[in-house]
Amino acid sequence: MSRVLLHICCGPCATYPVPQLIEEGFEVMGYYFNPNIHPYTEYINRKTALEQYAELSGLKVIYDEKYNPLEYFQNIAYRESRRCFFCYQMRLEQAAHIAKRGKFDYFTTTLLVSKHQKHDWIKEVGEAMGQKYGVPFLYRDFRDGFKKSGELSREIGLYRQQYCGCLYSEMERYAPKEMLKEVFGKQNT
Secondary structure, X not given: OOEEEEEOOOHHHHOOHHHHXXXXXXXXXXEEOOOOOOOHHHHHHHHHHHXXXXXXXXXXXXXXXXXXXXXXXXXXXXXXXXXHHHHHHHHHHHHHHHHHXXXXXXXXXXXXXXXXXXXXXXXXXXXXXXXXXXXXEOOOOOHHXXXXXXXXHHHHOOOOOOOOOOHHHHHHHHOOHHXXXXXXXXXXX
């Protein structure tokens, strides 16, 4: 049985790919590494939701306790228009590194569940990190499960976030459109 390390952004997004990958015949191990999530209370809420899902499903998870949002901000400074690319790179590189150390056959990510994520960038970064670390990136388009993951997470009472995770996505979700134009319209790319 092939082993896959599944980078997990949050509990709700894990509810669809975990059973899908198991059904495909993979042994799945979760990996929580998300220093981009802001603020810290949001990071804890998402980690707690994953812990709840892992307990209910029997999923084993490696929790990377290194929470360093400064690393994220340093990676994206002056490149805010491509912040998602650099965020994917930071998280998938760490996942590939852990997959290599753990002798996994593949690695992938729950980011592939969301219809809001940039799948072409995730695939590009995942494949590049797979080549760099010698562990193939397992691309799966899990977007068909986006709605189902929301329903499942509501059914089992998981915390469901309202934005992707970073400070910028929080602003995009809650700030007035005029403010967003002013802030994001003047960025250096």
